[in-house]
Amino acid sequence: MVFNYHRIGNCQDCFLDQQVYSTDADGLDQQIRIVKRMSDLLHPKEAMDLIARGLPLKRPASLLTFDDGYHDNFSVALPVLEAHGASAFFFLVTDYLDHPFQVSWWDKIAFLTRRCIGKRIQIRELQHQAWSVDERNVNAVITDLLAAYRGPVRDEAGFMRDLESCAGGGIDRAPQRVFMDWTEARALVRRGMGVGVHSHTHPIMSRLDEEGQRRELVHSRARLDQELGIECGALAYPVGTRCAFTETTKRIARELGFRCAFSYAGGANEAGALDPFDIKRVAFPSYAGPARSRSVMSMMRLSGQVWF
Numbered sequence: 001m002v003f004n005y006h007r008i009g010n011c012q013d014c015f016l017d018q019q020v021y022s023t024d025a026d027g028l029d030q031q032i033r034i035v036k037r038m039s040d041l042l043h044p045k046e047a048m049d050l051i052a053r054g055l056p057l058k059r060p061a062s063l064l065t066f067d068d069g070y071h072d073n074f075s076v077a078l079p080v081l082e083a084h085g086a087s088a089f090f091f092l093v094t095d096y097l098d099h100p101f102q103v104s105w106w107d108k109i110a111f112l113t114r115r116c117i118g119k120r121i122q123i124r125e126l127q128h129q130a131w132s133v134d135e136r137n138v139n140a141v142i143t144d145l146l147a148a149y150r151g152p153v154r155d156e157a158g159f160m161r162d163l164e165s166c167a168g169g170g171i172d173r174a175p176q177r178v179f180m181d182w183t184e185a186r187a188l189v190r191r192g193m194g195v196g197v198h199s200h201t202h203p204i205m206s207r208l209d210e211e212g213q214r215r216e217l218v219h220s221r222a223r224l225d226q227e228l229g230i231e232c233g234a235l236a237y238p239v240g241t242r243c244a245f246t247e248t249t250k251r252i253a254r255e256l257g258f259r260c261a262f263s264y265a266g267g268a269n270e271a272g273a274l275d276p277f278d279i280k281r282v283a284f285p286s287y288a289g290p291a292r293s294r295s296v297m298s299m300m301r302l303s304g305q306v307w308f
């Protein structure tokens with residue numbers, strides 16, 4: 001089973017997208033304990049090797065992955081991993097490391113929506129669909145708007161303009177650093193972690209033409225090579241859901257020499273049914289305590305398959 005994480009920490013303290021928090025340091029610690037007890041927790045290099053060989057497994061195996069390159073992945077998650085002697089893949093968005101105070105589109109949507117409390121948000125592209133935002137429904141509105149942005153929205157700039165006009169202004173730079181810087185990324189590599197490509201600017205790849213997709217992957221991998229001196233063989237598609245990448249994306253990744261690519265649409269990977277350019281990943285429910293995390297793992301084991 002390949003587990004995916006985003007931010008690690010206490011979401012209550014965050015004025016950006018709180019829904020992108022997977023768990024806090026204690027939750028991660030408990031989940032790693034459970035994963036180690038119920039499966040072989042692999043190093044990224046071992047996982048890449050197994051994938052290349054079509055997953056010859058005798059026992060369930062797991063891999064941990066962290067997407068986007070958040071600063072808390074370095075400051076909070078890395079010490080927990082090291083305390084367990086564990087390693088993980090960190091899929092970095094290179095433009096975010098180039099500008100670590102940058103506010104991503106999902107953080108921007110969450111921040112601006114919270115600024116609209118007491119107002120009515122209307123998005124022209126969504127047939128003028130409107131949301132009246134108050135203290136009680138603000139998180140539900142954020143969920144709706146994020147789903148709309150990932151789903152039917154095509155004019156991303158127009159969507160953001162409508163939201164900014166309701167919020168009375170935009171946000172281009174966070175007051176605190178959101179993402180890792182390159183010094184921290186170099187330390188990740190030095191401390192035995194795996195690093196992979198997660199695009200340069202985190203677009204929804206399926207919305208770009210072939211040249212645009214290729215540019216995202218080529219440039220991102222070149223920046224990782226320049227800054228870290230590594231040639232990345234692994235890719236995680238930005239967003240990673242079924243509609244966020246296409247067969248063209250997979251073909252480009254293969255042509256560029258990537259050895260594998262991870263999606264984020266749920267499910268386990270089984271020998272004989274493995275697509276190395278659509279390796280499935282799952283997440284524990286947000287802030288799941290030990291009992292719930294254990295039950296998630298037990299359900300996976302009950303499937304009767306030797307999974308990865």
Ligand SMILES: [Zn+2]
Nearest residue numbers: 067068238239
């Ligand atoms: Zn991402």
